[in-house]
Each structure stands twice: as C-alpha cells, then as structure tokens.
Amino acid sequence: MSKPLLRDVHAKAYGKKGLLNNALIQSEVMSFFSDKARAVSRFEKMEPWQRRCMNLLYHSGSRGLTYNELRLTVPVSKNKELRSFLLEMCREFLLWRSQASGTAVYLGFADFAHCFEIEPQESVDASKTFTEYGCLLDWHVCLVLSLAKRGELRINTNGTLHRRSYQICTAAFVTASKISAKAAENELSLIFSFLTQKGWLEQENSLLYPSEKAYEFLKTSAFRLHQYVLTWWVEERFRNDSAHCRQMLKCITDARGVSDAAYMFWVMDPSYRILESNRHLAWEYLPRPLRELWLLGLVKFQFQSGKVSAVMLSDAGREWTTTSVFPQYEGQVSMLPNFDLVVSASTSPQLLFTVACLARVKNDETFLCFNFDKDTYLAGLKSGIPESEMEQVFGWIKPPENVLSTFREWNSSFYGAKVRTVRLLKIDDLKILTELSRFSQFTECTEEYIPGYGFVLVPEKEHLAFEILESFGYCPFVDRSAKIRDKAPTDEWRKDFTIAWPEAGSPDYELKNEVDEATLQSALKSTKYSDVYQKLDTSDLVYVLRYAKTTGVYLAAKVRDPAKRAEKEREIMFSVHALHLAKAPLNVDIQEKDCEGVAPLQLSFIQEIKVLRKEA
Numbered sequence: 001m002s003k004p005l006l007r008d009v010h011a012k013a014y015g016k017k018g019l020l021n022n023a024l025i026q027s028e029v030m031s032f033f034s035d036k037a038r039a040v041s042r043f044e045k046m047e048p049w050q051r052r053c054m055n056l057l058y059h060s061g062s063r064g065l066t067y068n069e070l071r072l073t074v075p076v077s078k079n080k081e082l083r084s085f086l087l088e089m090c091r092e093f094l095l096w097r098s099q100a101s102g103t104a105v106y107l108g109f110a111d112f113a114h115c116f117e118i119e120p121q122e123s124v125d126a127s128k129t130f131t132e133y134g135c136l137l138d139w140h141v142c143l144v145l146s147l148a149k150r151g152e153l154r155i156n157t158n159g160t161l162h163r164r165s166y167q168i169c170t171a172a173f174v175t176a177s178k179i180s181a182k183a184a185e186n187e188l189s190l191i192f193s194f195l196t197q198k199g200w201l202e203q204e205n206s207l208l209y210p211s212e213k214a215y216e217f218l219k220t221s222a223f224r225l226h227q228y229v230l231t232w233w234v235e236e237r238f239r240n241d242s243a244h245c246r247q248m249l250k251c252i253t254d255a256r257g258v259s260d261a262a263y264m265f266w267v268m269d270p271s272y273r274i275l276e277s278n279r280h281l282a283w284e285y286l287p288r289p290l291r292e293l294w295l296l297g298l299v300k301f302q303f304q305s306g307k308v309s310a311v312m313l314s315d316a317g318r319e320w321t322t323t324s325v326f327p328q329y330e331g332q333v334s335m336l337p338n339f340d341l342v343v344s345a346s347t348s349p350q351l352l353f354t355v356a357c358l359a360r361v362k363n364d365e366t367f368l369c370f371n372f373d374k375d376t377y378l379a380g381l382k383s384g385i386p387e388s389e390m391e392q393v394f395g396w397i398k399p400p401e402n403v404l405s406t407f408r409e410w411n412s413s414f415y416g417a418k419v420r421t422v423r424l425l426k427i428d429d430l431k432i433l434t435e436l437s438r439f440s441q442f443t444e445c446t447e448e449y450i451p452g453y454g455f456v457l458v459p460e461k462e463h464l465a466f467e468i469l470e471s472f473g474y475c476p477f478v479d480r481s482a483k484i485r486d487k488a489p490t491d492e493w494r495k496d497f498t499i500a501w502p503e504a505g506s507p508d509y510e511l512k513n514e515v516d517e518a519t520l521q522s523a524l525k526s527t528k529y530s531d532v533y534q535k536l537d538t539s540d541l542v543y544v545l546r547y548a549k550t551t552g553v554y555l556a557a558k559v560r561d562p563a564k565r566a567e568k569e570r571e572i573m574f575s576v577h578a579l580h581l582a583k584a585p586l587n588v589d590i591q592e593k594d595c596e597g598v599a600p601l602q603l604s605f606i607q608e609i610k611v612l613r614k615e616a
Contacts, residue, residue, distance in 0.1 A: 122257025
C-alpha cells in the first residue's frame with residue numbers, strides 16, 4: 001500500500017495525529033484492523049444476508065468469490081446493496097479484493113479464519129440410516145480399464161466417448177444410477193477425467209486401450225489406487241490445497257442438513273442458486289464437489305424419498321482428514337464350485353481388473369459376484385493376459401478342484417498352441433552362446449533357450465538384452481515396428497469436469513467504486529434485459545434465459561401453446577434451472593414461484609417476457 005493510502009487508513013482508525021513515522025503507522029493500523037473482537041462485533045450487527053456472504057467468502061479459502069457469484073446467494077431485492085456492502089467490508093479490512101481480467105474477486109483474511117463460521121440452520125435425525133459409496137469407485141475404474149482392454153470403448157472424432165460405449169459404462173454403475181441417472185454420468189466424467197489426464201488410456205484408431213503406465217501401476221501400486229485418485233481430485237478441485245479440503249470436511253463431522261452442507265460446498269461450484277426453501281435436495285441440485293466426495297467415499301448421505309436430506313463425514317473421511325491417508329480395507333475372496341466368484345470391492349484393484357476381463361459381473365454392490373464361462377474367459381485371454389498372471393490369479397482366488405481343472409483346460413486351449421510373432425536371436429559363436437545361456441541376467445530377458453542356435457527374446461526386455469550383448473562385442477541392428485498409440489484425448493473430459501476458478505490478481509488497495517448502478521439500470525432498461533414486457537426473437541430470448549440462469553433473477557412471461565388456438569394466455573413468474581438447446585424443440589427447465597418442482601417450458605410458448613428487478 002502506498003504511503004498516502006496507508007496514512008488515510010490510519011486516520012480512519014485513529015483520527016489525524018500529525019506526523020508519524022511509517023513504522024508506527026503500520027504497527028498501529030495492523031493492531032487496530034486485525035483485532036478479532038472488532039470483526040466479531042461488526043459481524044453481529046449485520047443483516048442475515050450479509051452474514052451469509054461473509055460466511056461463504058471465508059469458507060471459500062484461496063478461491064474467493066466474484067460479485068456475480070455472490071449475488072446468487074442473496075435475495076434479488078438486495079442485489080443493489082451487495083456491491084456497496086462488499087466495498088464497505090473491504091474498506092473495513094474484513095475482506096480484500098483483487099482485480100484480474102476485469103473481474104473483482106473477494107477473499108477473506110487468515111486473521112479472521114474462524115470468526116465467521118457457518119452455524120447449522122436445520123436439525124437432523126442422525127439415528128436414521130446413512131448411505132455411503134465405499135470403494136465402488138475403485139471397482140469402476142478397474143471395470144472401465146477392463147472394457148478398454150477388451151476393445152469395447154470407442155471414441156468419436158471430436159474426442160468424446162461413443163454413445164454405445166457411454167451407455168455400457170453408465171449401465172454398469174448400477175449403485176450410482178439408483179440415486180440418479182446424473183450420478184452415473186458424474187462418476188463417468190470423474191473416472192475418464194482421471195484416466196485421460198494421468199495417461200492411463202491410449203487411442204489406436206477409434207479404440208481406447210489401457211496404457212503401459214496403467215498396467216505398471218496396477219502391478220506395483222494397486223493398493224494405492226484410491227489414495228492416488230483422491231490426491232488427483234484435491235489437485236483439481238482445490239488447486240492442491242488439501243488443508244482447505246480437510247477444513248471443509250471437518251464442518252460436517254456431525255450430521256448436517258443438506259441445505260447447510262450444500263452452502264458449504266457451493267463456494268467451490270458457485271454456478272447456480274441453491275433452493276433454500278427445500279429441506280431435501282435431489283442429486284442434480286447438490287454442488288458438484290459434494291457429489292464427488294460421496295463417490296470418493298469421504299462423505300455419506302441420508303436419503304428420503306429419493307432426495308438427500310442430510311450429509312455426514314464417513315469413517316474413511318474422518319481418517320483422511322486426520323492422517324491425509326485413505327484407510328486400507330481387507331479384501332475378501334471366495335470361489336464357489338458353481339464358477340461364481342464373490343469378491344469385496346475393497347480387494348486388490350489388480351485382481352478386480354483381471355477378473356473383470358475374464359468374467360461377467362452380476363451385480364454392483366460392496367460384494368461383487370462374478371460368473372465365469374468359457375466364452376468370456378477365452379475372450380479375456382485373447383485381450384492379452386499373460387499366462388504368468390493367470391497363475392497369480394489362481395493363487396489369489398484358490399478355486400475348488402473342479403473349477404481349477406476347468407480353468408487349466410481352458411488355458412491349455414489358448415496357451416497350449418498359439419501363433420504369434422517372436423524375436424529370435426541367433427548367436428553363431430557357440431562358446432559365447434554357452435556363456436550367455438548360463439548368464440542369469442541375460443536369461444531373464446529371454447523366453448526360451450534354443451541349443452546350438454540362440455534365444456527367443458522377451459519383447460519388453462529386448463533393450464536390456466541388447467545392452468548385455470554389447471558387452472560381449474555384439475551390436476545387433478533392430479528393425480522394430482512397434483504399435484504406435486496416441487494418448488487418449490483429454491480436452492472434452494476436462495471441459496466437462498472443470499469448474500470455474502477466478503484468476504488470481506494483485507490486491508486492490510484503492511477500492512474505488514467503479515460501477516455506476518444508476519447508469520447500469522438505465523442501460524438495462526434500453527436492452528432486451530428490460531423490466532417491461534417485450535416480444536423477443538429466439539436468439540435474444542436465449543440470451544435473457546441464460547442471463548437469468550447465471551444471475552439467479554426471476555423472470556415473468558406470458559405463455560401460450562401456439563398450437564392450441566383456444567388456449568388463453570397466462571402469466572407465470574419463474575427462475576431458470578437449465579437450458580436444453582441442442583435440438584428441437586428448444587426448451588428450458590423452470591421453477592415457478594411458490595412451486596417446489598422443476599418443469600420444462602418450450603421456448604415457442606413464451607409470447608412476451610421481462611426481467612424482475614425485485615424478488616417476485
């Protein structure tokens with residue numbers, strides 16, 4: 001802060017005191033404005049909507065909130081006062097704002113971090129059952145990878161998942177689909193965002209396949225899969241600020257009403273107006289980070305009539321907030337004589353992935369039931385599972401004798417006689433050939449020793465074999481034509497998964513009121529955003545509906561079905577929840593004033609429309 005501004009701030013706190021040195025001015029200003037008692041006293045005198053703004057701003061951490069986001073949380077009639085209130089709080093140094101790309105972002109000070117806590121507004125019956133997702137996300141990651149390995153996942157030319165592949169995945173997420181069809185779509189978006197950003201999927205023509213990076217992780221670090229996904233999620237949603245994430249989760253250690261919890265996590269997804277009058281919220285009206293926390297197993301939901309009524313931290317969430325480590329659960333495996341395999345979803349992801357390639361899963365619950373038959377088993381082997389891995393699977397599942405003998409019979413029909421391309425290494429010098437056959441480090445790079453001729457090399461270890469050969473004076477030429485695969489496209493998934501995060505800017509010390517509200521209102525009245533009824537063409541009507549959805553203002557419209565000549569025109573007041581403009585007929589999801597449900601409204605029904613400046 002410049003010296004003149006610093007002196008002005010000092011004078012505001014203490015009055016004019018004549019000439020003082022800069023160090024004393026700074027010390028006195030800091031002691032006055034950082035006083036927590038002053039902040040709490042000021043907070044207690046605020047109106048309820050002002051307290052809510054302060055709660056949300058201090059809960060948003062390093063993200064901050066913009067004016068347009070904050071006005072989705074206040075009554076429409078208070079929108080004019082909101083900008084003045086925010087500016088006043090900045091001048092009182094209870095908030096600070098930064099300017100970036102022409103947008104002002106408001107943030108709280110660390111000094112007052114616990115002065116503006118969000119108090120519970122609803123009572124919750126914690127004795128009722130809470131539902132949690134557990135480790136099903138791990139299983140679904142393995143399932144998606146197995147579908148890719150079997151060649152069942154295709155992508156379109158624009159990088160999106162093919163419609164049939166999309167349906168296969170979402171249909172498999174049965175537990176999420178029971179909550180909402182949108183829940184399965186959210187989980188699919190979460191999983192594919194993770195797999196593509198981490199390079200676990202590769203593209204060959206229009207097909208997706210697991211990458212070597214994915215195979216390597218499942219072989220060496222499969223037990224860390226959930227922790228790995230969770231760490232990536234915190235990086236994406238909280239910009240790697242795990243302390244902020246844990247702080248928010250601690251607020252729901254005890255059961256909280258869904259509206260309270262939704263407001264807490266709304267600060268990370270401030271793109272819509274929360275339905276305050278509802279004590280129960282459908283999945284679609286929860287902030288996306290809160291939905292994903294349930295999918296990740298950190299929180300549990302209490303459901304009532306298909307809607308969420310309360311939210312609470314799960315046992316796994318409690319341990320993660322304390323230790324930053326997701327707990328490890330012991331896996332349970334039981335192979336039955338009827339070729340059914342019962343496996344807990346918390347068992348090793350490496351086993352889940354391999355079994356998903358070989359068998360058909362019959363359910364989607366904490367304990368998964370797989371059924372083996374010859375067709376699916378052989379199809380899994382054809383996808384490229386090495387014989388050594390199959391022996392490892394047998395050691396895990398310990399099949400009964402009748403099942404094991406059948407498995408070995410199926411294996412022999414596939415591994416017993418096979419046609420494949422191999423790399424033969426011929427050594428003309430029999431002395432060196434004998435030495436190499438006794439050299440253990442070299443034989444580890446080979447599949448078979450051919451006496452008097454050479455070796456069959458392991459494709460993955462060819463480079464190691466050639467390094468050893470160089471020490472024997474050989475420099476073989478290799479004309480290798482390996483499969484070339486591209487990384488799976490990430491842009492479309494990132495576009496769907498990403499939530500807006502304001503750009504960081506430098507602190508604004510001068511705090512000038514740069515917006516003339518009177519000019520703004522008069523300008524609005526001369527446009528399509530007027531508060532008088534207007535008949536608009538389709539493009540302008542879409543702009544008004546998008547404006548209402550973004551800002552949360554109410555609209556009034558005169559509607560009538562043009563196909564029904566006898567129908568009378570009626571007037572409705574509503575808020576906008578979603579627009580469906582991809583294909584005809586164009587429609588919008590609205591919630592009428594004093595009505596709880598959301599209903600569709602075709603754009604062609606709107607005869608005239610206006611923007612309501614005050615709450616209807």
